[in-house]
Amino acid sequence: MHVTASGLRVVVATTTGAAMVICAGCGGGGSSSAGDSAGRKGNAAAARVLISPANGTAGVRPDDPVIVRSSGGRLADVVLDSGGRRVSGEFNPDHTQWQSKWTLQPGAKISVRASALNADGRPATAVSSFDTEKPAGTFKAAQDEILESRKGETYGVGLPLILNFDQPVRDRAAVEKSLQVIAEKPVLGAWHWFDDKQVIYRAKDYWPAHQKITLIAHLGGVKGGKGVYGAKDLVRTYKIGAAQISYLNIASHQMRVEWDGKTVRHVPISAGMGGSAEYTTTSGIHLNMEKDEDVVMTSPGRGPGDAGYYSELIHYAVRVSGAGEYLHQTPGDEGCLGNSNCSHGCIRQSATDAIWYYKHSQPGDPTDITGTDRQVEPDNGWSFYQMSWNKWLKGSALHHR
Secondary structure (H helix, E strand, C coil): CCCCCCCEEEECCCCCHHHCCCCCCCCCCEEEECCHHHHHHCCCCCEEEEEEECCCCCCCCCCCCCEEEEEEEEEEEEEEECEEEEEEEECCCCCEEEEEEECCCCCCEEEEEEEEECCCCCCCEEEEEEEEECCCCCEEEEHHHHHHHCCCCEECCCEEEEECCCCCCCCCHHHHCCEEEEEEECCCEEEECCCCCCEEEEECCCCCEEEEEEEEECCCCCCECCEEECCCEEEEEECCCEEEEEEEEECCCCEEEEEEEEEEEEEEEEEEEECCCCCCCCEEEHHHHHHHHEEEEEEECCCCCCCCEEEEEEEEEEEECCCCCCEEEECCCCCCCCCCCCEEEEECCCCHHHHHHHHHHCCCCCEEECCCCCCCCCCCCCCCCCCCCCHHHCCCCCCCC
């Protein structure tokens, strides 16, 4: 993955798991040795491999890099094991130095094995085993609850990657650097912090359809604040399906659904009746979040007997905002559909259309609504595409670095 100076990330494709490990093979340590038969190959001086931290070191900071150097030869293989997880790294151009790319597991036993070859091809190996310090405190990341509850499903092209932290993150840049997004079809994207406990990744535009995306949060050992380090890594994969995008015009009471650029359905709808913000459907780019066959919808802030109170059992409901806007089956007469706006703010459809839409809806499908004077806020549910790209970048801890 390439990170530009501005903090933008162009996610790159990988075809095998080996792409996550820069190299693998025999190991090295604080000192090196050459094979007994190597002397018969030539007269070149033996290579020497040095590993830092040295063998037996205790109390190593988890965010200190592991550095392997070779003199008299080129490094061939480096294997770094951090508490049971493989940590990748990078060679310099002439393969005389290797440095770990990610942090180490805190409070763990770390082992390094490295090898180098001299000019005659004779190997030298070294090993190092050391301990990282146990931090005063740790923090953990968890995927957004809705996404976590729908693991394994197929997602839409607007899919956001959402991480929530159990402790406030003070060093946002360090945490953001540890977050790796890998896509089979690379696009430009960036992270955005809404506060110290949540960071969200979105593509500049939408993800290309029909691909796999992998999120690797290399958080184990990342310093999130004074004396506080990430407890462990987090890995999630996502399958992006068809580019299903719905376009709704509230003024004309119509919805058009596209699959991969082709219109597949026209749906007569009825939206919010207006008269107040509460009953006005929000315009803007929404993302489908979750869906339920049965949802009880009640008037916010009102109880039985209050003016304007309602409680309705709604079927085939697809949620598109945090405030509770849904696309769903109309609860009664279909006479408003395609003719007028009669709802409390949601989008009504016929039973046939609602069942069809419910069946095909994917989390992250864009739902683009126009025709009202009320705009959905970027932090209302998953409406992140309501924020301009330039403003989105300002929420990245790396953008101005």
